[in-house]
Amino acid sequence: MSTDAPETYAPTLTIIVPTRNESKNIFPLLERLSSSLDSAAVVLFVDDSDDETPAVVEEARGCGFSRLEVRLLHRQGLERTGGLGGAVLAGLARTSTPWVCVMDGDLQHPPERVASLLEAGISHQADLVVGSRYVAGGRNEGLGAVRTAVSLGSTVLAKAVFPRRLRGIHDPMSGFFLFRRDAVTEPMTPRGFKILLEIAVRHPELVKREVPFVFVERTAGTSKGTFKEGLRFLRLLADMRWSLRRRHPARPAPSIFDSPAAYDAALYEDRVIGTDQLQPTGPGIHTHDETL
DSSP: OOOOOOOOSOOSEEEEEEESSOGGGHHHHHHHHHHHOSSOEEEEEEEOOSSSHHHHHHHHHTTOOTTEEEEEEEOOGGGOOSHHHHHHHHHHTTOOSSEEEEOOSSSSSOGGGHHHHHHHHHHTTOSEEEEESSSTTOEEOSSOHHHHHHHHHHHHHHHHHSTTTTTTOSOTTOSOEEEEGGGOOSOOOOOTTOHHHHHHHHOTTSOEEEEEOEEOOOSSSOOOOOHHHHHHHHHHHHHHHHHHHHHSOOEEOOOTTSOHHHHHHHHHIIIIISGGGOOEEETTEEOOGGGO
8 A cells, every 4th residue: 555645736536436334345445546546536435334334434544545535425324315326426416526437346346447447538538438348358257147147138128228328338237437527417316226327328418438347256245236226227227218208209200291301301310310210109100219
C-alpha cells in the first residue's frame, strides 16, 4: 500500500462501489486502484452492511492511498431501497466529477481495468463504456455453470425485449461500467443489480464503447445474487417496456395514397432505421416497438 500524500489537483472520476458486508475486500480494492490509476479519483463506498465494513472504510480513509479520496455513505434501515441500483443512484447524487464508474466491491471486477474504461471514454468521446465479458478478450470465470447460464439467458432476453436500445452492448447485465455524468438525464427507478440495463434502455442516444474484462471468482465474502434478484430483473424489464410504450404512441403506417417521396421515405425508415419490426394493431396503425 502506498502512503504517498494525495494529489492536490481536482479528480475527474468518481468510482461508486456499492458494498454489503465486504470488509475483507476494502483494503485490497483500494490498494489495486491506487497502484493502477494515473490521475486523482474519488472512491465512494455506498454501504448497506451490517458488519464492520463501515469501520474498515473509515480506517482506510486515514491511510493516504495515493491519488484516491475515500468517502463513505452508510445507509441504514429504510434508506436501503432499490438494492444495488438504489445504492448507485444514492451515490450518484453525491458526485460532481465529469466521469463516474460503477464497480462491485468483491474484486470480481478487476480494479486495474478502471483506467482502461476511462481511457476508452475519453479517447472515443463516449458517453457510456461497458466492461464486457462477451467481447474479444473478455471471459466469465467467476460464475458456476448454472449462474453462467442464467446470466447468458438474461442477456438474450434483455436484448430481445430492447433490440435497438441495447444495440452495441454485448453485456447489458454487466455491473462494471463508466459513464459521463451529465449524459445520464432520464429519471430511473432501479430494482436490484441491473442499473446498467436501465441506464442504457432509458438513454438510447448515448455513444457507447465496450472494454473487455475477465470476471473472476470471489476471494472473500459471499455472493448477493438470489432468486429474488431474478424476479426483480423480470419486473424491471416489464416496467421499462410498459413505460416506453406509453411514451411512444401509435402512428399511422405509410399509405400508398401518400406522395411517392413520402411513401418511399416512410418505407426507408421502417426498413433501415428499424421500424420493420412494427406490429399492426388495427387498420393502418403501427405501434412504436422500433424505439425499444
